[in-house]
Amino acid sequence: MTRMLDLIPRTNSLFPSIFPRRDLFDRFFEDFNMPSLFEDDREWVPAFDISENEKEYIVTAELPGIDTKDLDVTLSDGILTVKGEKKEEKEDKGKDYHRIERRYGSFHRSFQIPGEIKADKVDASYKNGILKLTLPKAESSVTKKIEIK
Numbered sequence: 001m002t003r004m005l006d007l008i009p010r011t012n013s014l015f016p017s018i019f020p021r022r023d024l025f026d027r028f029f030e031d032f033n034m035p036s037l038f039e040d041d042r043e044w045v046p047a048f049d050i051s052e053n054e055k056e057y058i059v060t061a062e063l064p065g066i067d068t069k070d071l072d073v074t075l076s077d078g079i080l081t082v083k084g085e086k087k088e089e090k091e092d093k094g095k096d097y098h099r100i101e102r103r104y105g106s107f108h109r110s111f112q113i114p115g116e117i118k119a120d121k122v123d124a125s126y127k128n129g130i131l132k133l134t135l136p137k138a139e140s141s142v143t144k145k146i147e148i149k
Contacts, residue, residue: 044086044105057113057135064129071126073133075119080135081110116140 048061063071065086072083085106092099116138123134 044107046084046107046109048082048109048111050111054137056137057115057117059111059131059133059135061109061131062129063126063131066129068126071131073124073131075113075117075122075135078113078117079110080113080133081108082131083108 046061046063048059051058059080059082061082063084063086066084067087070085070087072081074081083106085104087104090101092101113135118136118138121136125132
């Protein structure tokens with residue numbers, strides 16, 4: 001099966017100005033420290049969502065297939081770091097076949113939290129492959145509405 005991005009030629013000597021060069025795309029993503037679109041070994045990067053309300057920051061991550069013992073969450077100097085490793089083996093046997101698939105990989109994500117956090121009140125839960133972190137804001141970081149008289 002051909003990926004759409006494999007159809008972009010690396011270079012074209014006949015029409016160099018018409019077709020973009022693949023290394024142009026590679027350089028674009030390297031500048032942002034993102035995985036290249038053209039790599040054959042794709043790195044697994046889980047999706048994270050961060051939201052904020054008046055009292056807390058909420059971080060959720062989709063981490064299917066990861067056991068809690070393979071997760072490491074730290075908060076230090078306003079930087080939230082989530083590390084994990086996925087170890088998955090799937091075996092399928094049938095009358096005429098035997099298939100084993102394995103996926104392994106680790107990830108490391110860090111986020112700068114913009115305000116002060118009550119570190120002793122941070123709550124972490126993991127259910128159905130979703131990690132949820134609740135980071136309560138410290139009193140100095142809570143926005144207070146001032147009523148005008």
